[in-house]
Amino acid sequence: MTHAVYLQAARAWLGSGRSSRMLKQGEWPLYALYQWVHSEASQHHGERNLIYDWLNASKAAQNAREPGWYGRFLNRETGCSHCSRVQQARMVSVCTLCHQLFCPWCKPKGTVANGNRRHDCGGEVV
Ligand SMILES: [Zn+2]
Numbered sequence: 053m054t055h056a057v058y059l060q061a062a063r064a065w066l067g068s069g070r071s072s073r074m075l076k077q078g079e080w081p082l083y084a085l086y087q088w089v090h091s092e093a094s095q096h097h098g099e100r101n102l103i104y105d106w107l108n109a110s111k112a113a114q115n116a117r118e119p120g121w122y123g124r125f126l127n128r129e130t131g132c133s134h135c136s137r138v139q140q141a142r143m144v145s146v147c148t149l150c151h152q153l154f155c156p157w158c159k160p161k162g163t164v165a166n167g168n169r170r171h172d173c174g175g176e177v178v
């Protein structure tokens with residue numbers, strides 16, 4: 053499901069002539085996309101290169117808006133959506149669809165067919 057959602061958005065971006073309005077926006081949604089593209093699981097899906105291009109263009113736009121954001125983002129203190137633990141963002145996993153945050157202890161145990169962890173909303177926790 054994540055792959056279908058990302059692919060549809062990436063195709064829409066391509067179809068728009070790579071419009072900046074069609075890029076992935078927001079730090080956690082962008083991080084979820086990054087983590088998903090770099091997960092082992094994404095290798096099992098088609099047209100990964102198009103999704104990868106869309107990710108890179110989205111990252112470049114975010115960097116242009118806010119130079120150096122990624123390093124600061126990874127070190128930011130971040131609360132889990134499910135318990136009171138606070139971690140650096142780099143230790144936190146995120147759902148690709150609803151963007152809820154999971155500390156290592158609250159990460160779902162179930163998996164989807166591609167091997168990623170499955171969230172109840174149908175998203176993947178990456
Ligand atoms: Zn937690």
Ligand SMILES: [Zn+2]
Pocket residue numbers: 147148149150151152171172173174175176
């Ligand atoms: Zn979710």
